[in-house]
Amino acid sequence: MKEKVVLAYSGGLDTTAIIPWLKENFDYEVICCCIDCGQGEELDGLEERAKLSGASKLYIENIIDEFCDDYIVPCVQAGAVYENKYLLGTSMARPGIAKKLVEVARKEGATAICHGATGKGNDQIRFELGIKALAPDLKIIAPWRMTDIWTMQSREEEIEYCKQHGIDLPFDASHSYSRDRNLWHISHEGLELEDPAVEPNYDDLLVLGVTPEKAPDEPEYVTMTFEKGVPKSLNGKEMKVSEIITELNKLGGKHGVGIVDIVENRVVGMKSRGVYETPGGTILMEAHQQLEELVLDRATYEVKKDMGNKLAQVVYEGKWFTPLREAIQAFVESTQEYVTGEVKFKLYKGNIIKAGTTSPYSLYSESLASFTTGELYDHHDADGFINLFGLPLKVRAMKLAEANKNK
Amino acid sequence: MKEKVVLAYSGGLDTTAIIPWLKENFDYEVICCCIDCGQGEELDGLEERAKLSGASKLYIENIIDEFCDDYIVPCVQAGAVYENKYLLGTSMARPGIAKKLVEVARKEGATAICHGATGKGNDQIRFELGIKALAPDLKIIAPWRMTDIWTMQSREEEIEYCKQHGIDLPFDASHSYSRDRNLWHISHEGLELEDPAVEPNYDDLLVLGVTPEKAPDEPEYVTMTFEKGVPKSLNGKEMKVSEIITELNKLGGKHGVGIVDIVENRVVGMKSRGVYETPGGTILMEAHQQLEELVLDRATYEVKKDMGNKLAQVVYEGKWFTPLREAIQAFVESTQEYVTGEVKFKLYKGNIIKAGTTSPYSLYSESLASFTTGELYDHHDADGFINLFGLPLKVRAMKLAEANKNK
């Protein structure tokens, strides 16, 4: 009996060409596994396509809700943003995919997992670290790094290779942006983006929405509620997180929200330039933060910001299934106990403009904040506070003056 | 001979009323000192007003360039932002004012400094920590905290008090937003803002610009250059930093950029809600970061972000004249060595949209970033990298599996 390999399969040209290649070079039985994280692609006919290409089986696994609840929500709660801009859309999806691939491999008794990520990107790391952490015994095959036996250099050559192996499918040979899409975002790389001096060609580029210039002239108000840091309703209607993100994507896309143009540092050591569209995600993170402003105290807010940055690094590097990610998540969850309330904002041509926030656990006190003296605040206390708060500066100034005098 | 006190004087009702109050309650000779950080107020006639109010002297000190070069630039380079939103406009100005007050006090042989900051805010701390650090021997008088002898409770009472002391000036008794303005920003507190559930009344509120809705329908392109992290030119014209900020304020204000609505945590322990307009500053910080993306390596970028957050805390707390601020600034300056280049972006209805970045020290390499294999990058290296990068995860998974088996 042949050994089995589970292939992360998208139905596209690259992963389709891998099927005959795996059989030819390793004599594997190929199990395809297409994992739906909300990439919005046509999955109809995928089974025929996989089998026609020589796969013995195709799994289609929808992990959208798991993606939202187990990966997105913790990152939103943490405020995890990589290098000030990137909302981790691809990074958060990869470990969930790796987990599902391992599950299928176990079910099938496969001995290897194969993915189509390139040898220069972050995704190979994220897939493989996920697999190593969950199934250290499984072999990993990354064709694009096996330049000795993976000799195809272009889409034309891949199409030709497929044809030679009896796969005659209507693939498009034309070169486009390199993209990754899921429920949370779509990323774009390549073409004119490869020169950071060049403005992105947004009209060709954008998939999930429009530029601020093309957005409606009328703003649109939105309300959202959260319970313990988890989004619960949108415009008064309770929904699953995945439904909220879906709706926010429509709203954000329509109003030109969440387009980011970034030069980022990859884990493998080089800078790359990309454009991300994260319409719903941008709104969700902003809305969550809007609520946190009201309910988190200063010290927690500050340290949580560091933890969010740290989580962004960890997730970006593909280290989801690690004790450090778990510990950071435990920290963050602890802070979400009272992140419950309603936020209101309006969307207008790329802007998310706050329009009021309320929470039963708000730490804001109007009487405390205003200039009049209330019961809780004695202005004289500020004298003492400042005297002790500034004592180290004062003592230092006196001591140094004395030291300089003695010289 | 009477002891002298230096009063931080704005020409407004509050600080004018302090003049007779200081004379009455302490028998001081009052030296007024009006420090121009770009608040854009009418300074004509200030001298007459001060003297009419009983001051023996008025200093008008323009520290705009010092404010820009010594306070703003280090914070821009650090990317210092308080609680994700606040660009520290007031916080950065206070130490410069304190320094000047101390200089005047020394020149005049004064024994005390008086300021009109309230007893609930951050500014009292910033003024006083500055003074304590620079002149620990000087007495500090904060009338608004001296509720036993400062008995005026309203603008009406202050006007009445002034009249009783022979000061008949055309002050307005009406209540408005509480504001602080300088070249970098204007802050607004009070009125409807005191309820975080309420949307700001931007039409009444805004001073430096318009809302995105009211901004022009045409975007406007801007180019800027930096040398070692210092802004050098705007749209091809070399200018002083203060001139660049002035121009950027006009551009940003026109295009609805830099309006922030925030509930923030004050040092004195309560939350407050305010709106900040920082049109030029928002652009400047974004432009600087746009360039840093190209020239900073990943590790530096990450640690610098933590340092920027730390600096924001330090500056917000009024601890400018401290060894910690100096050390953080030394760190940041070291990272700016190669932050030289040109950024281009367009302004459109509240958005700052990147439109190309170049630097002689760019670490971006098109051949490295693109999918093809170049001389610098061997795809096989990724195998080894991932194997070792993921080794701890793999070993852990194997060890834990073994431990669980042994149970």
Place this chain on the structure above:
Amino acid sequence: MKEKVVLAYSGGLDTTAIIPWLKENFDYEVICCCIDCGQGEELDGLEERAKLSGASKLYIENIIDEFCDDYIVPCVQAGAVYENKYLLGTSMARPGIAKKLVEVARKEGATAICHGATGKGNDQIRFELGIKALAPDLKIIAPWRMTDIWTMQSREEEIEYCKQHGIDLPFDASHSYSRDRNLWHISHEGLELEDPAVEPNYDDLLVLGVTPEKAPDEPEYVTMTFEKGVPKSLNGKEMKVSEIITELNKLGGKHGVGIVDIVENRVVGMKSRGVYETPGGTILMEAHQQLEELVLDRATYEVKKDMGNKLAQVVYEGKWFTPLREAIQAFVESTQEYVTGEVKFKLYKGNIIKAGTTSPYSLYSESLASFTTGELYDHHDADGFINLFGLPLKVRAMKLAEANKNK
């Protein structure tokens, strides 16, 4: 009916004198509450003494186990050490005491809590922040800061005051070190320690043990086990944490372990110099860390160190009952999942010398670590790892060389 105040009572002169003072100045009914954290003092006769002094009731509350389980263990797990040396003995005890005082106040329907901490120390903050967090409505009375009505300046005057109020107890007027003791440690301040240039007079000072010079010439081996980061047994005998600490105190004290001489920075803004004896605690923290070396991965270890430092700050500042402390503790607890195993070490004249560590969850692999190549490690991987790990440095060097050439 009189209002009630709960007084944190030790039976010593200071807190005894407070009893008549509270009655005289506030007309309170005084409920004394003596909280046993393992200070090892004679509690017999305390009830008579309290009543003789005018208290209407005395509670003696033993919180030793709670102190160990809820306060000490989390700090040990975190590796929380203040300013590199101080193991937080007093800091960890204060919140537990505050909590108990509040419980008694609630039970008694008291409206105020009184403590005898000085106005220059950290303990006033720790007590009062604990009370504010748990019972914000309770009034706090700190006699030593009420210099207008607390006029006693010396032990002689306190004894005299007691006598005048009919309290004739055998108090000692002589001046000694200022000390705080509990199960975890004893601190010493005052006398010759007030000059950091002077060597401590250890012969007079030490209470819990001896100096290394006076320790036995024979080393003593100790073994300990931990489960999920909690100490479980000592020398093969299972014990409660409080018993383990008690035994370790004897061992550490005997062998001169855990004596620290430090100049530390107090929260209230000045430096103070003290000597701490933490014989058992020093061993416990070292043993815990010895085990963590074997089971924590590198990334977790590094971030946990930062969290431990952060927790030390938070606890030192008296901010135990805060969301930040809870979140940090959640982080730390998450890391302790596999901190299970046995450590062996020997004690010898101030030294804790490792003598072997084992854990079922050890991440150490002899075959991996040794120089021979095993299945898990391919030396060629190091080529790829180093090439990518060093790629940013190499690219930077090339880019800067190019830039300099172009100048």
Place this chain on the structure above:
Amino acid sequence: MKEKVVLAYSGGLDTTAIIPWLKENFDYEVICCCIDCGQGEELDGLEERAKLSGASKLYIENIIDEFCDDYIVPCVQAGAVYENKYLLGTSMARPGIAKKLVEVARKEGATAICHGATGKGNDQIRFELGIKALAPDLKIIAPWRMTDIWTMQSREEEIEYCKQHGIDLPFDASHSYSRDRNLWHISHEGLELEDPAVEPNYDDLLVLGVTPEKAPDEPEYVTMTFEKGVPKSLNGKEMKVSEIITELNKLGGKHGVGIVDIVENRVVGMKSRGVYETPGGTILMEAHQQLEELVLDRATYEVKKDMGNKLAQVVYEGKWFTPLREAIQAFVESTQEYVTGEVKFKLYKGNIIKAGTTSPYSLYSESLASFTTGELYDHHDADGFINLFGLPLKVRAMKLAEANKNK
């Protein structure tokens, strides 16, 4: 003309065998370069040995003072310690060696550098990252990773290989600890240390000193001075840093100071167990910190600790020649401005016991620290300080109580 390779040469068996191997496999002209960081080996006769082995030239470069001034001092000032224990002895030396190898390569017009570090350790990374950063064009040869052509598996085989190539030198075939020594430390790995459950065999192991048990029964007092964080004199005698470390090594070694037994996490992903002797370094770092306690303020101390940890990571990972290391060093240097003064301590059987510290810039104030009220401190200030310091906790408690009531 043959291409030249510069070989990092120690005179030992491993690097000697590399000489003929390089000639045989690459047809290089081999330039040996022996870099003296204070490893204390016999350098006499090295030239003959190198030439006899087939090298065309031998450089002997003494970089001891550079090692001390440019690498050790910044790390001491930073308090850089890896994983709580390791004083970075090997890590700090590698970049200095790499720098010198590059200098020799440039001088000789060599095209490659060869080192004898193993494929499982950290040193290969440190050497190669140094070379990549300083000379990105140079080829790097690491024979021990070239398992296809470097086929020797044991010392016996290396000796045999040498003999076959006409090198008949008195090498010892016996297996011992794997060691790295320089002026700062010596590391030991291998043999019984490979099992963390086993106590080190210190009698065989130790090179630079004795165990605490074998140290003298008499303590020895030492005084040191620092200027701006740089050690200046020892026991009253001004010396170069290298001389101070040399003397401290003797003192520390004699008194059993600075022996560390650690399981550490290597960069390449596995744990390893080693013993370090750092007698002088341990004293130097402790003495420096003893002085810092007196002169650094609390906020600086805390952030500097984080920076020290960060530097330890950076240096351990071989990233010396990076902008991040430079920036951290700039931070640290800024904090050292006033780290000037004298420390006194005594050494006794593994202990460094403080015996007094003085500094003209001491921030310690006896009058402030003591319990009496001085001019600088008004006990009433503590009321205000605590009230505002605790305000967030109090407000939170009240708000949450209210919210719970409303439920």
